[in-house]
Amino acid sequence: MKIALLGYGRMGKTIEEIAEQRGHEVVLKVSDDIDNHELDGSKIDVAIDFSIPKAAFKNITTCFKHNIPVVSGTTGWLDNYEKARKICKEEDSAFIYASNFSLGVNVFFELNKKLAGMMQGLEDYKVDIEEIHHTQKLDAPSGTAITLAQQIIEENSKLKGWQLDDADEDEIPIYAKREENVPGTHTVTYDSPIDSIEIKHTAKSRQGFALGAVVAAEYLKGKQGIFTMKDVLSELFNN
Ligand SMILES: NC(=O)C1=CN([C@@H]2O[C@H](COP(=O)(O)OP(=O)(O)OC[C@H]3O[C@@H](n4cnc5c(N)ncnc54)[C@H](OP(=O)(O)O)[C@@H]3O)[C@@H](O)[C@H]2O)C=CC1
Numbered sequence: 001m002k003i004a005l006l007g008y009g010r011m012g013k014t015i016e017e018i019a020e021q022r023g024h025e026v027v028l029k030v031s032d033d034i035d036n037h038e039l040d041g042s043k044i045d046v047a048i049d050f051s052i053p054k055a056a057f058k059n060i061t062t063c064f065k066h067n068i069p070v071v072s073g074t075t076g077w078l079d080n081y082e083k084a085r086k087i088c089k090e091e092d093s094a095f096i097y098a099s100n101f102s103l104g105v106n107v108f109f110e111l112n113k114k115l116a117g118m119m120q121g122l123e124d125y126k127v128d129i130e131e132i133h134h135t136q137k138l139d140a141p142s143g144t145a146i147t148l149a150q151q152i153i154e155e156n157s158k159l160k161g162w163q164l165d166d167a168d169e170d171e172i173p174i175y176a177k178r179e180e181n182v183p184g185t186h187t188v189t190y191d192s193p194i195d196s197i198e199i200k201h202t203a204k205s206r207q208g209f210a211l212g213a214v215v216a217a218e219y220l221k222g223k224q225g226i227f228t229m230k231d232v233l234s235e236l237f238n239n
Pocket residue numbers: 006007008009010011012030031032033034050051052053055059072073074075076098099100101102143209
């Protein structure tokens with residue numbers, strides 16, 4: 001597969017490593033305005049975007065307009081997600097966005113949904129989310145933490161939203177901490193006066209995120225439409 005990397009930072013470099021190990025070729029690396037680069041859909045099978053929040057939407061939609069499917073892991077741009085989906089459909093392209101591509105976190109997402117469903121009637125427990133990342137992270141809270149919060153809200157009609165730090169009774173507080181060299185740690189805690197229940201995912205490196213993104217690109221090649229990591233993993237599990 002011929003891959004274009006949109007964003008050649010911590011994740012872009014890790015993805016390059018894993019993609020080449022899996023026999024793919026990185027044919028383009030973009031670290032500035034995508035308009036500075038020639039995009040030839042006949043020479044690029046998939047673009048993988050791990051750039052910055054303010055560039056992701058333009059990167060993704062420009063690729064759609066050049067008939068290049070996109071796997072995007074960039075977080076902090078989701079206010080434009082629906083617009084990106086619309087353009088993908090208009091251009092008959094293909095798209096996967098995931099706040100977290102790692103297999104372990106996608107298992108954690110399923111665990112989170114299940115636990116949220118079990119806890120919804122237990123009103124003595126108050127839920128919160130903590131995420132810890134490296135000090136270079138531009139956005140807060142993490143996209144993964146937002147996904148976790150959205151999953152809990154879908155399972156609990158008494159919860160209406162989430163807030164960074166202090167939250168109202170009907171909101172989930174998300175605490176975002178920044179520490180040197182932390183790839184990504186997420187903890188969901190249900191706390192009551194009697195006891196506390198928590199589930200936690202700790203990434204040890206960026207390998208899991210990068211492998212998941214490359215596997216998603218392999219899944220997306222040659223397809224049309226909008227998919228999720230759930231589609232990718234169901235194909236993986238069914239094989
Ligand atoms: N979904 C997932 O599984 C994961 C998602 N992420 C997300 O991926 C994103 C990138 O993370 P990370 O690699 O650590 O960040 P980095 O800052 O290391 O890399 C981002 C890169 O994007 C470059 N860049 C700046 N402007 C543009 C542009 N217009 N087009 C393309 N690239 C550009 C930056 O260049 P310069 O430094 O010169 O500005 C930088 O090299 C973040 O949003 C993060 O949250 C991270 C890990 C996993």
